[in-house]
Amino acid sequence: MFRRAFLIGVTSVAMLATWPTWAQDRPRVVAVNYALQYFAERLLGDAADVVFPVPDGVDPSFWRPTIADISMIQSADLILLNGAGFATWVDRVSLPRSKVVNTSASIEDKYIVTESITHSHGDGGEHSHDGLASYLWLDPLLAIAQAEAISSSIKRRGLAPAVEIDERFQALKADLEALDNRARESLSDKPVSVIVTHPRYQYFARRYGITVKSLEWEAGTAPTPEEGKELVALSEASGAKILVWEAAPPQAALDLAESFRLKSAVFPPLARRPESGDFLESYNAFLDDFVAAQSGN
Amino acid sequence: MNALYLAFAYLRYHRARSLVLILVAALIIFVPIATQTLLSTSERALVARGEATPLLLGSRGSQLDLTMAALYFSEERPAPVPMREVEAIWDSGLGVPIPVHTAFSSNGFRIVGTTLDYFDFRALALNDGRGLSLLGDAVIGADVAEVLGKGVGDALVSSPENLFDLDGVYPLEMPIVGVLAPTNSPDDAAIFIDIKTAWVIQGIGHGHEDVVTAEQIAAGTAALAEAAVVQYQRITEDNIDSFHFHGSQDNFPTSAVIVVPNDTRSATILKGRYLDADGPTQLIEPAGVIQGLVDRIFRIKSLLDVVTAIIAIAAVAAIGLALFLSYRLRAREIVTAVKLGARRGMVLRLLSAETVTLLLTSAAIAAVGATIVSRNAEAWVGWLLALGN
Numbered sequence: 092m093f094r095r096a097f098l099i100g101v102t103s104v105a106m107l108a109t110w111p112t113w114a115q116d117r118p119r120v121v122a123v124n125y126a127l128q129y130f131a132e133r134l135l136g137d138a139a140d141v142v143f144p145v146p147d148g149v150d151p152s153f154w155r156p157t158i159a160d161i162s163m164i165q166s167a168d169l170i171l172l173n174g175a176g177f178a179t180w181v182d183r184v185s186l187p188r189s190k191v192v193n194t195s196a197s198i199e200d201k202y203i204v205t206e207s208i209t210h211s212h213g214d215g216g217e218h219s220h221d222g223l224a225s226y227l228w229l230d231p232l233l234a235i236a237q238a239e240a241i242s243s244s245i246k247r248r249g250l251a252p253a254v255e256i257d258e259r260f261q262a263l264k265a266d267l268e269a270l271d272n273r274a275r276e277s278l279s280d281k282p283v284s285v286i287v288t289h290p291r292y293q294y295f296a297r298r299y300g301i302t303v304k305s306l307e308w309e310a311g312t313a314p315t316p317e318e319g320k321e322l323v324a325l326s327e328a329s330g331a332k333i334l335v336w337e338a339a340p341p342q343a344a345l346d347l348a349e350s351f352r353l354k355s356a357v358f359p360p361l362a363r364r365p366e367s368g369d370f371l372e373s374y375n376a377f378l379d380d381f382v383a384a385q386s387g388n
Numbered sequence: 389m390n391a392l393y394l395a396f397a398y399l400r401y402h403r404a405r406s407l408v409l410i411l412v413a414a415l416i417i418f419v420p421i422a423t424q425t426l427l428s429t430s431e432r433a434l435v436a437r438g439e440a441t442p443l444l445l446g447s448r449g450s451q452l453d454l455t456m457a458a459l460y461f462s463e464e465r466p467a468p469v470p471m472r473e474v475e476a477i478w479d480s481g482l483g484v485p486i487p488v489h490t491a492f493s494s495n496g497f498r499i500v501g502t503t504l505d506y507f508d509f510r511a512l513a514l515n516d517g518r519g520l521s522l523l524g525d526a527v528i529g530a531d532v533a534e535v536l537g538k539g540v541g542d543a544l545v546s547s548p549e550n551l552f553d554l555d556g557v558y559p560l561e562m563p564i565v566g567v568l569a570p571t572n573s574p575d576d577a578a579i580f581i582d583i584k585t586a587w588v589i590q591g592i593g594h595g596h597e598d599v600v601t602a603e604q605i606a607a608g609t610a611a612l613a614e615a616a617v618v619q620y621q622r623i624t625e626d627n628i629d630s631f632h633f634h635g636s637q638d639n640f641p642t643s644a645v646i647v648v649p650n651d652t653r654s655a656t657i658l659k660g661r662y663l664d665a666d667g668p669t670q671l672i673e674p675a676g677v678i679q680g681l682v683d684r685i686f687r688i689k690s691l692l693d694v695v696t697a698i699i700a701i702a703a704v705a706a707i708g709l710a711l712f713l714s715y716r717l718r719a720r721e722i723v724t725a726v727k728l729g730a731r732r733g734m735v736l737r738l739l740s741a742e743t744v745t746l747l748l749t750s751a752a753i754a755a756v757g758a759t760i761v762s763r764n765a766e767a768w769v770g771w772l773l774a775l776g777n
Contacts, residue, residue, distance in 0.1 A: 155629065161521040165504060182593075183628055185520040185582040187504040189484050247481070 118168040118250045123178040124151050124362045126228035127171045127194060129370040130238040133263045138251035151362050152177050156184060169248060171241060175202050177225035192244040194237040195227055203293045224293035226360050231271035233294060235264050270374055274299055277382050286325055287335040291360040304329045311338035319347060326351055333384045354384035395741035409710060413750030416703045420696050421758045427689055429765040431682050437573060438678030443647040443655060445473060448670045455677045458488045458644035460574045461498035465491060468641030469669055475638060482658050483649035487642035489586040494544045497532045500578045501586025509648060512575055516540050517566035520582050523631055524623030526562040527580045530570035540564055544579060546589045560589045561622040572770035587633065587640055595631035711743060
């Protein structure tokens, strides 16, 4: 009884939301990255609008929403967070807890802790921040766990019939398992060391036993001469033969890598919608690239 | 008609005495009615707040302190409960938990750190401005706005815990982004902030000079920063990105947790989970606690009723005596009237008309007063209850 009255209130407030663009009848789900948006779209079909609010050209992990963005997000029916330190803005924004879902809550024990930062201020003494790798969905099994969390929350809020959600989840799970099988067959039997242009691929590397050395290059741009030197040094130190770009670089950059005897493969980290294809197509395209690079073609 | 005319003329001629009698009689009628109205409205207001809050989770200890702190934002400071208790209720799927952090105040008004779910739960509407959006935002109740003369665009500063508290609780300046519509409830006298802002006041979260950026923290690429750096006391557009929290949110404190169970069965299951007397937390029904308090208060009310009744009897007797003495003083006047040909019945009608006119006037005044009290009872009771904070 209490719950029903409360939910009616919550729904009424949501319906009174004044973001004109979204003034429509269908439920709205907000996702903090493309991977979660893709999973939610697969699960919901046409039952709801799934919104990824980050504008083009902005890193979704470090996006700062405007008041209008926050108002739109607050009035959504479901807010899908990634957890693992992705989208730091959620710590600085007021969100209705009843609508928020941390999709990685059940896999926190699988987080990868990166470098720890220690500092001090005030009278609190010295303390540390653990950095966490956040691109969980690049490990398809962790992606399944996130999709399952989304599926449960959609059912709990009644955004679509439970039977349909279960069927769609099974289909999505099967697709991700097939992706994982393909990646394992392509990658896991061959110990390989790669250089990546940005530290995004920790979960992918752990899943398939790949040794990854990371650069800090801007996505989609040609490296500067200093960055070129850094690449050479890292290539010699690691013995890596493959350079993974997070976005397609200019031809000059590919030629530069080739001149250092590094084969290139493009693997969009899928925090944003890829320029072409969807989550699975983009991941599969990378596997094609990677296999080709390994075989030296 | 002649009797009424003569009675009115007599009362008007002796206007001072008539006025005193009318006022005394009006007070005798008005005071018990007004007292009953205010007390029953208080009882309803107190019990309604408790009944509107199905369950309350808090540290084991005084149930009254817990209820007063979480529902009425009183000075009581129940021992904090960790946020993992909130998550445990979410995970159970049996209800909606709403944390309430009431440890701090500003300008004499309690700062209430909570989540947006609280506003939906209490059906609080904005009169001006917008709701909580960013870390540091404050939304104030109607009484806070009126008493402090503040509104959207102004700022509030949290009070330091005490003068000697140098270990983290620094004043934080918070911009007022919204003013709530009045509700005649303790919410009118509260300053609402996101619970994360309450943790910033508490020193669990903070922003400081750009030694380590949030981006570096998330990427895990920042170097060791050894120097102590200056913390910000105001959250602005320029420094908000430097604000961060230490440790797991599961361990962060809240004063109490309002729990809205899905249904009666869920409420029963939840209550069963917190029955262990040795456990660190308790789940209580605030309505029961408030009802106990109200019953205690209203036992005193019974005494008050007796006192009122005795005073009323004494006052009625005094008025009766005053009328009797007045008739005695008028004995010669009555004899003269009889000699002029007035019959005994005419004299009686004349005296009765005077008494009835006097009492009806008193009753009319008392009725006007009672109507005013009745119409404003909720507002006045809300104000009186807020005074208690």
